[in-house]
Amino acid sequence: MRRWIVPAAIFVIMALTHTLYLVSLRSSAVISESDGAVTEFVKGRVVRLLDTKVFEQPSSVNHMLEVELLGGRFKGKRIVLRNVIRPLGLPLMNRYISAGDVILCRVSGEGDKLSAMGLIQEYSRDGFIIYMTGGLLMLIVLVGRVQGVRNAFALIFSGLAIYFIMLPMLRRGIDPILSVCVTSAAIAIVALLMIIGPNRKSFSAILGTIGGVLISVLLVIYAQKKLYLTGMATANVASILEALAKTQYDFGRLLLGGMIIGVLGVAMDASIDVASAMDEIKRADPDITPWRLIRAGMNVGTDVLGTMSNTLVFAYFGLRLLLVMASLGTKIFAQTWMQLLSVEVISAEVVRILAGSIGMVMTIPLTALIAGFWYCRKPKPKF
Numbered sequence: 061m062r063r064w065i066v067p068a069a070i071f072v073i074m075a076l077t078h079t080l081y082l083v084s085l086r087s088s089a090v091i092s093e094s095d096g097a098v099t100e101f102v103k104g105r106v107v108r109l110l111d112t113k114v115f116e117q118p119s120s121v122n123h124m125l126e127v128e129l130l131g132g133r134f135k136g137k138r139i140v141l142r143n144v145i146r147p148l149g150l151p152l153m154n155r156y157i158s159a160g161d162v163i164l165c166r167v168s169g170e171g172d173k174l175s176a177m178g179l180i181q182e183y184s185r186d187g188f189i190i191y192m193t194g195g196l197l198m199l200i201v202l203v204g205r206v207q208g209v210r211n212a213f214a215l216i217f218s219g220l221a222i223y224f225i226m227l228p229m230l231r232r233g234i235d236p237i238l239s240v241c242v243t244s245a246a247i248a249i250v251a252l253l254m255i256i257g258p259n260r261k262s263f264s265a266i267l268g269t270i271g272g273v274l275i276s277v278l279l280v281i282y283a284q285k286k287l288y289l290t291g292m293a294t295a296n297v298a299s300i301l302e303a304l305a306k307t308q309y310d311f312g313r314l315l316l317g318g319m320i321i322g323v324l325g326v327a328m329d330a331s332i333d334v335a336s337a338m339d340e341i342k343r344a345d346p347d348i349t350p351w352r353l354i355r356a357g358m359n360v361g362t363d364v365l366g367t368m369s370n371t372l373v374f375a376y377f378g379l380r381l382l383l384v385m386a387s388l389g390t391k392i393f394a395q396t397w398m399q400l401l402s403v404e405v406i407s408a409e410v411v412r413i414l415a416g417s418i419g420m421v422m423t424i425p426l427t428a429l430i431a432g433f434w435y436c437r438k439p440k441p442k443f
Contacts, residue, residue, distance in 0.1 A: 073194055077194030087103070101164060103129075106158065106161045110124040121145045123157070125180075134167060143157055164180075229242070245270055264434055265335040272327040276323045276418065323419045331424075334428055338428065350432045
């Protein structure tokens, strides 16, 4: 029976990945609707290039494209869209599109009649991301075999918990820190139970993870008050949320929530490494004392500490690499590092790295203490 688990899991992942891609391909988002007229975002496939016009002043190239709509109210209809490329303009604003490409476009119409005006909004990138995610899950299963199946479904649960628990709580205006803490606890409990089962290893790791995350919570709350972090550094996102949402968001608390959930993954890794190693040591030496077992767990934790802290720092720094490079290259920052660390978006990322690292570091002794006394507790005598 066990030999069929891996092939069955791979088949399920492939089927779900392709189904999700098809659903995404045919999905649409209504922007406005009134008196039968509707404006919506849909995906379209470029059928052919109809015409090209080159203008010298200002320098631009206009492509007229025939696009077949793949979803929404006007699915199957074809529309002519204009794509403007400005070679001297910002690369972010140019879309280099050819026949066969799937794009995101904005269309309008009334009833069955499609308006002649339409806009190309963006490349359709979600399809590639969906298949890449499916590929990751299949690799986890192929490499990890039966354990990989557990890991893959634990990862899927984590994503679903964020999407269906944390994000709806945030949209309803529930405190971001509470939302993140509840979601983090749910992910830690369910994921670790799925990966290693309900035993003393998993429960020790769960308690150690939750303890490390709570320490990060206290640190980021204190840091926000001391550094006056508003969470409004990404002004474009803040403006969009304020303009479109009925709920008034506390962006400072949202910033803290993002900092907290960032430590969850490495805290789980550190706690399970320590708890598993201590479990093996206890099995090899049943008569070991609690403090000797704790010391052995701490020795394992120090080895984990070096790689995990680097992982956390590099992951966060990679997210802001372009921002740091741009900041260092401007004349605004004459006293580079002093002023750079005082910019809110930079200081927030530094706090994120430090608070996450401290929370991860504290996970190790917490897990070692919990596991040491739990594993060495004497069973109650039976009468």
